[in-house]
């Protein structure tokens with residue numbers, strides 16, 4: 001088994017982009033060519049919006065994105081239990097569902113654009129290392145099972 005020590009971003013971002021040396025006419029300008037900027041630019045362009053991405057480095061994805069582990073999870077840092085407390089069950093479900101939708105969107109784009117990035121769906125595990133974490137995890141499991 002060969003383990004690559006470069007991310008897809010590092011292996012596939014050698015394309016040179018032109019410097020901005022003229023006044024452009026566009027609908028949207030996005031500052032920063034990391035995953036956030038590029039993804040938003042892609043979605044806007046798909047909707048027919050004219051978009052320009054400005055990046056201060058020589059190439060795209062030179063920031064945090066370059067070194068990301070690239071796990072795409074539906075869960076966010078705030079637990080489902082806490083989301084229910086903060087926003088109620090319906091909105092908590094909406095947050096969870098939006099995470100699921102985002103994963104599907106990534107899968108669809110990867111398939112549509114034929115992006116060679118070893119994308120695969122795998123299981124994710126959450127585990128407790130203390131009694132307190134175990135109680136929190138049990139609460140989380142119960143809340144998710146109920147909804």
Ligand SMILES: Cc1cc2nc3c(=O)[nH]c(=O)nc-3n(C[C@H](O)[C@H](O)[C@H](O)COP(=O)(O)OP(=O)(O)OC[C@H]3O[C@@H](n4cnc5c(N)ncnc54)[C@H](O)[C@@H]3O)c2cc1C
Nearest residue numbers: 032033034035036037055056062063064065068069070071
């Ligand atoms: C080691 C590591 C592992 C991670 N693993 C995961 C993971 O598994 N799953 C996950 O979801 N997240 C993960 N993350 C977090 C994730 O990588 C970041 O949240 C994400 O890459 C941030 O993307 P970004 O586009 O917002 O920022 P960046 O990738 O930093 O992009 C910002 C860009 O804006 C440019 N810029 C800034 N200021 C200007 C300016 N004034 N003019 C022009 N350009 C400018 C920068 O040069 C840069 O290219 C990880 C992060 C790290 C460090």
